[in-house]
Amino acid sequence: MTRRMIILTEGNSNPHTAKTACCLIRYKREEVVAVLDSTQSGTTEQALGVGADVPFVSSLEQAPDANTLLIGIAPPGGKIPESWRSVILDAIGRGMDVISGLHDFLGDDPEFSAAASRQGVTIRDVRRNDEKTIARRTGLREECLRIHTVGHDCSIGKMVTSVELTRALNARGHDTKFIATGQTGILIEGDGIPLDCVKADFVSGAAERMVLEHQHHEILMIEGQGSLVHPSYSGVTLSLLHGCHPHGLILCYEIGRHKVTGIDHLAIPPLADILKLNESLASISFPCSVIGISVNSRRATPAEADAERDRLRDEFGLPVADVFRDGPGELVDAILQLQQQRLKD
Amino acid sequence: MTRRMIILTEGNSNPHTAKTACCLIRYKREEVVAVLDSTQSGTTEQALGVGADVPFVSSLEQAPDANTLLIGIAPPGGKIPESWRSVILDAIGRGMDVISGLHDFLGDDPEFSAAASRQGVTIRDVRRNDEKTIARRTGLREECLRIHTVGHDCSIGKMVTSVELTRALNARGHDTKFIATGQTGILIEGDGIPLDCVKADFVSGAAERMVLEHQHHEILMIEGQGSLVHPSYSGVTLSLLHGCHPHGLILCYEIGRHKVTGIDHLAIPPLADILKLNESLASISFPCSVIGISVNSRRATPAEADAERDRLRDEFGLPVADVFRDGPGELVDAILQLQQQRLKD
Numbered sequence: 101m102t103r104r105m106i107i108l109t110e111g112n113s114n115p116h117t118a119k120t121a122c123c124l125i126r127y128k129r130e131e132v133v134a135v136l137d138s139t140q141s142g143t144t145e146q147a148l149g150v151g152a153d154v155p156f157v158s159s160l161e162q163a164p165d166a167n168t169l170l171i172g173i174a175p176p177g178g179k180i181p182e183s184w185r186s187v188i189l190d191a192i193g194r195g196m197d198v199i200s201g202l203h204d205f206l207g208d209d210p211e212f213s214a215a216a217s218r219q220g221v222t223i224r225d226v227r228r229n230d231e232k233t234i235a236r237r238t239g240l241r242e243e244c245l246r247i248h249t250v251g252h253d254c255s256i257g258k259m260v261t262s263v264e265l266t267r268a269l270n271a272r273g274h275d276t277k278f279i280a281t282g283q284t285g286i287l288i289e290g291d292g293i294p295l296d297c298v299k300a301d302f303v304s305g306a307a308e309r310m311v312l313e314h315q316h317h318e319i320l321m322i323e324g325q326g327s328l329v330h331p332s333y334s335g336v337t338l339s340l341l342h343g344c345h346p347h348g349l350i351l352c353y354e355i356g357r358h359k360v361t362g363i364d365h366l367a368i369p370p371l372a373d374i375l376k377l378n379e380s381l382a383s384i385s386f387p388c389s390v391i392g393i394s395v396n397s398r399r400a401t402p403a404e405a406d407a408e409r410d411r412l413r414d415e416f417g418l419p420v421a422d423v424f425r426d427g428p429g430e431l432v433d434a435i436l437q438l439q440q441q442r443l444k445d
Numbered sequence: 446m447t448r449r450m451i452i453l454t455e456g457n458s459n460p461h462t463a464k465t466a467c468c469l470i471r472y473k474r475e476e477v478v479a480v481l482d483s484t485q486s487g488t489t490e491q492a493l494g495v496g497a498d499v500p501f502v503s504s505l506e507q508a509p510d511a512n513t514l515l516i517g518i519a520p521p522g523g524k525i526p527e528s529w530r531s532v533i534l535d536a537i538g539r540g541m542d543v544i545s546g547l548h549d550f551l552g553d554d555p556e557f558s559a560a561a562s563r564q565g566v567t568i569r570d571v572r573r574n575d576e577k578t579i580a581r582r583t584g585l586r587e588e589c590l591r592i593h594t595v596g597h598d599c600s601i602g603k604m605v606t607s608v609e610l611t612r613a614l615n616a617r618g619h620d621t622k623f624i625a626t627g628q629t630g631i632l633i634e635g636d637g638i639p640l641d642c643v644k645a646d647f648v649s650g651a652a653e654r655m656v657l658e659h660q661h662h663e664i665l666m667i668e669g670q671g672s673l674v675h676p677s678y679s680g681v682t683l684s685l686l687h688g689c690h691p692h693g694l695i696l697c698y699e700i701g702r703h704k705v706t707g708i709d710h711l712a713i714p715p716l717a718d719i720l721k722l723n724e725s726l727a728s729i730s731f732p733c734s735v736i737g738i739s740v741n742s743r744r745a746t747p748a749e750a751d752a753e754r755d756r757l758r759d760e761f762g763l764p765v766a767d768v769f770r771d772g773p774g775e776l777v778d779a780i781l782q783l784q785q786q787r788l789k790d
Contacts, residue, residue, distance in 0.1 A: 203577060203646065232548060235677040237708050300648045300681045301548065301641040331687035331729055332580040336645045338673075339680025363582050366730060380722065384676055385711060 107172035113147040121172030125151040134163040171200040201283030226283040227297035233305035244315040248346035249324040256354040257396040258324040266321045268428040276319040307343030354396040392419040392434040452517035458492040466517030470496040479508040516545040546628030571628040572642035578650035589660040593691035594669040601699040602741040603669040613773040621664040652688030699741040737764040737779040
């Protein structure tokens with residue numbers, strides 16, 4: 101059955117809070133029927149920055165051909181707003197499946213699960229997992245190139261960079277697999293492990309398991325999580341960095357982001373320090389460097405974006421590109437150059 | 446009801462695998478009746494290094510006054526050996542409670558839980574938790590001094606150092622609380638959160654929550670976990686380091702430990718690099734330094750231990766002590782000196 105989704109973002113239709121909605125519209129357009137937010141009208145493009153042909157609707161009735169309700173936001177703390185319960189129950193009553201990436205599993209809610217079982221529909225909690233693998237750092241196929249996106253904060257474009265580079269590498273004929281490590285990436289790719297919801301001892305092992313399972317590909321593009329300098333989530337970041345054994349890093353950076361997301365009294369350290377920290381922690385078994393910088397300039401003017409790109413090139417002597425504004429070519433070249441260099445060594 | 450424990454270590458009675466057993470004998474001697482290992486005889490002192498008056502027994506019958514069975518080892522992968530099932534069922538049948546620190550929860554095993562409910566006994570899975578707090582870095586009482594033990598590998602004495610320093614500080618009249626972050630520490634202290642089994646997004650928040658709850662004390666001694674350079678568990682270490690907001694670090698180090706535990710092909714980096722990495726990652730909001738080195742010299746001769754202590758003092762210019770061989774005095778002085786210095790600033 102083809103998935104035809106209505107995405108629930110009620111009252112939260114902005115690119116930051118509704119990251120999941122934006123990325124599904126961008127990368128799974130063919131599965132998105134509409135976005136449910138009664139406070140909005142027209143198409144999603146203005147509010148979300150994507151979806152010139154995706155309508156906002158104010159009720160499930162207005163999208164009768166949808167067969168799936170996707171929770172399209174990640175509220176702080178992961179709890180579902182009380183007012184959404186009736187929407188979810190309505191969807192289940194209409195025979196729709198429900199997909200959620202919340203930390204609070206909808207399938208564990210007695211009312212939702214009883215309703216779903218009555219209607220014979222599925223509640224899929226994307227973050228649910230039972231990972232129990234310890235990382236062992238053995239069995240790696242060194243001909244498979246492992247590239248990992250890291251960043252200076254949360255929600256700055258690590259996933260988008262990974263997907264865009266995967267597509268560009270495949271378009272150039274290099275068999276590349278996107279390794280999804282978060283809920284949105286998993287919904288796009290169709291597989292992956294939600295690392296932020298794995299028990300802490302097994303996060304590194306889960307990352308390693310994905311690498312081992314997919315290393316028959318030529319290149320793996322491994323989605324980063326959080327940041328080493330975001331103290332709430334840095335452990336997820338480091339477990340992933342150590343577990344995925346990267347050969348090269350793409351450092352993601354958003355222009356105008358100066359404070360740690362959610363901790364306004366904490367400044368993000370200089371990018372040079374973050375780069376050094378990532379390289380130092382990544383190089384635990386073999387040297388691993390940042391090979392390019394992916395700039396997110398969504399909040400910058402074209403002139404500001406160009407100036408910042410030039411400044412970063414000067415400071416770091418690395419390829420720098422906004423994958424949308426400049427295209428991914430320069431970063432793809434950097435990846436292929438690392439591949440060539442490793443084949444020679 | 447007073448807990449009178451028999452500790453199960455069958456076939457694994459050595460200080461490394463039976464760490465939980467050793468520490469319970471050391472710090473909860475009054476609750477330990479015997480250790481169950483049919484491959485051993487006499488007292489536990491020779492095999493475990495502690496317990497001159499704790500007998501090995503080969504069956505539950507030999508310790509009829511025990512009312513609790515404690516699983517005293519942490520097998521790799523956290524799975525219970527098949528042969529132990531009958532011992533656990535026998536204990537339940539005798540009306541004993543069962544305590545386990547395994548990742549695989551005994552209480553979720555249908556046979557164990559049915560038997561426990563028939564007998565009216567309790568199965569306590571120490572690692573079970575439902576932590577869902579995001580770290581926010583607010584509300585800290587700066588008059589409460591936060592000291593955190595870190596290390597160059599797993600199982601080198603971070604917990605023992607924390608407990609010994611807590612006791613020594615209290616003995617000198619400084620109201621100090623041991624913050625337990627692992628299963629063994631929790632069994633000793635009676636409270637705490639098993640961070641390695643918390644969902645990755647919430648580890649830092651769980652550490653912060655413990656600090657906030659106990660900051661009415663003068664000093665908190667926060668037990669470290671793993672190591673920043675142990676790639677299987679480094680994420681737990683970093684989440685804790687960021688979540689507990691330390692003012693000062695005690696770096697724990699075992700003489701003769703050169704390879705990463707469980708990853709024999711990976712060398713532990715030089716201690717100076719590890720010290721720098723910890724300080725750099727800890728100093729995210731305010732400067733935090735290593736103020737002393739706790740040396741575990743259990744496998745060294747007295748002459749080797751003295752030589753290594755002198756070498757470390759020369760290299761780092763810091764107080765260095767084995768809390769058992771040299772006593773904790775020098776490290777306690779370093780902590781109180783930091784406290785004085787902060788009061789002046």
